Amino acid sequence: MYYYYMYELQPLPYSYDALEPWIDAKTMETHHSKHHKTYCDKFNEAVAKHPELFEKKPEELLFDLASIPEDIYEVVKNHGGGFVNHNLFWKCMGKNKGGLPTxxxxxxxxxxxxxxxxxxxxxxxxxxxxxxxxxxxxxxxxxxxxxxxxxxxxxxxxxxxxxxxxxxxxxxxxxxxxxxxxxxxxxxxxxxxxxxxxxxxxxxxxxxxxx
Ligand SMILES: [Fe+2]
Structure with a gap:
């Protein structure tokens, strides 16, 4: 029943070639569809061993790492971290951006x-x-x-x-x-x-x- 809460890999908020020429499309595609997906998959596999944790947001799990069961602690730290870190990374970039903050x-x-x-x-x-x-x-x-x-x-x-x-x-x-x-x-x-x-x-x- 908790599987409704499984963490999903979201599509990028832009196309793979949106950050050209600074970051190339091939790198973006591999980074998102392979590396980020692997973090997401392994994170889900680990949390599925304690499915009640799916009720929490991934950020909450990382915020309170000390409460994570020992058998999945390392995977949550590494792959949960990879999942959440990349979500933020994609969000912080965009097409025709750069310049100065306001x-x-x-x-x-x-x-x-x-x-x-x-x-x-x-x-x-x-x-x-x-x-x-x-x-x-x-x-x-x-x-x-x-x-x-x-x-x-x-x-x-x-x-x-x-x-x-x-x-x-x-x-x-x-x-x-x-x-x-x-x-x-x-x-x-x-x-x-x-x-x-x-x-x-x-x-x-x-x-x-x-x-
Ligand atoms: Fe990365």
Whole structure:
């Protein structure tokens, strides 16, 4: 009966070639229909062993990892993380995007990093320096009682598919720096991938997430 709550892989909110020339269609197709699908499938297989957990949102499971039964803990952390992280990643990008953020997220970036340029520089550097597979994130650090005034932003990185949610942080922007995200087009040139990625960031989505 709980299978109604199985987690579904959603189609991308745009076509596979929408992020060309910055991120190529083949990479997007493989990333979504193979990598993301595998995270989704393995996550579902694990949670199906404790189907009552399907009543919770995937984000809730990651937020409270300590409560996950031991026999599925690692799979939920890794594949549940992969499922949720990629959902956010797709949302944070779009066709003909890039440019500058606006509204409350721009105000918060200037407040917490000094300027948009400084933020971009720090975020790119963090993404570049993440050793091995992982993610760079823009997160809200105080999730307890966030108000417009105190929603402080911070840049962090995580390894593998670890989610900031598991550390009580709310992500509003993320960049996948696993090689599967860029290797077909950029090979070892992660720095070029990161620089070009700014051209597809959907700041409207980031603004919505921040709010
Ligand atoms: Fe990925």
């Amino acid at each position: 509204g409350s997220v721009l105000d918060a970036i200037v407040r917490d990093f000094g300027s948009f340029e400084l933020f971009k520089e720090n975020f790119s550097k963090s993404a570049l320096q993440q050793f091995g597979s992982g993610w760079a994130w823009l997160v809200i650090t105080n999730n307890q009682q966030p108000t417009t005034e105190n929603k402080k932003l911070h840049i962090i990185t995580t390894s593998n598919q670890d989610s900031p949610l598991s550390n009580g942080l709310i992500p509003v922007l993320c960049l996948d720096v696993w090689e599967h995200a860029y290797y077909l087009k950029y090979q070892n040139r992660r720095v070029e991938y990161i620089e070009n990625w700014w051209n597809v960031v959907n700041w409207d989505a980031v603004e919505e997430l921040y709010k």
